[in-house]
Amino acid sequence: MKKIENIFRAILIWLPSLVISIFFVLNAIEKIFHSDQMDKIVTNNAVVIIVGIFLLISTALFLYNKTITAGTTLLASYMTFIVFVHIYKEKPFEVTILIVMCTIFAAYLRTPNLFVQKSQNQ
Numbered sequence: 001m002k003k004i005e006n007i008f009r010a011i012l013i014w015l016p017s018l019v020i021s022i023f024f025v026l027n028a029i030e031k032i033f034h035s036d037q038m039d040k041i042v043t044n045n046a047v048v049i050i051v052g053i054f055l056l057i058s059t060a061l062f063l064y065n066k067t068i069t070a071g072t073t074l075l076a077s078y079m080t081f082i083v084f085v086h087i088y089k090e091k092p093f094e095v096t097i098l099i100v101m102c103t104i105f106a107a108y109l110r111t112p113n114l115f116v117q118k119s120q121n122q
Contacts, residue, residue, distance in 0.1 A: 016106035021059050023099065024075060028055035054078070062107070069114060072107040076100050 031052030062071025
């Protein structure tokens with residue numbers, strides 16, 4: 001019974017990370033392979049491809065436990081920039097804010113000790 005509980009717990013801890021990673025990977029693949037068909041602020045295909053590669057690397061860092069802090073920071077920073085772009089273009093930006101929050105929440109579920117402030121006595 002304890003073994004099943006541990007497996008279930010691991011699935012629930014990793015599920016948000018996998019869902020948000022699928023979003024970022026699909027976004028990156030679209031940027032890499034369909035950069036010429038995108039109607040974005042940046043019209044240079046090379047820049048869009050570089051952003052796609054950046055997203056793939058950031059997602060890999062996010063999924064690896066030793067580099068989760070760097071991956072979370074890069075992905076959340078990227079999506080925060082996208083929030084500002086949506087605000088500038090007067091597009092709905094609520095979903096992008098939720099993606100930023102989900103990214104940080106998924107990292108918190110996997111490594112909650114990173115988000116705990118250490119007291120000065122330690």
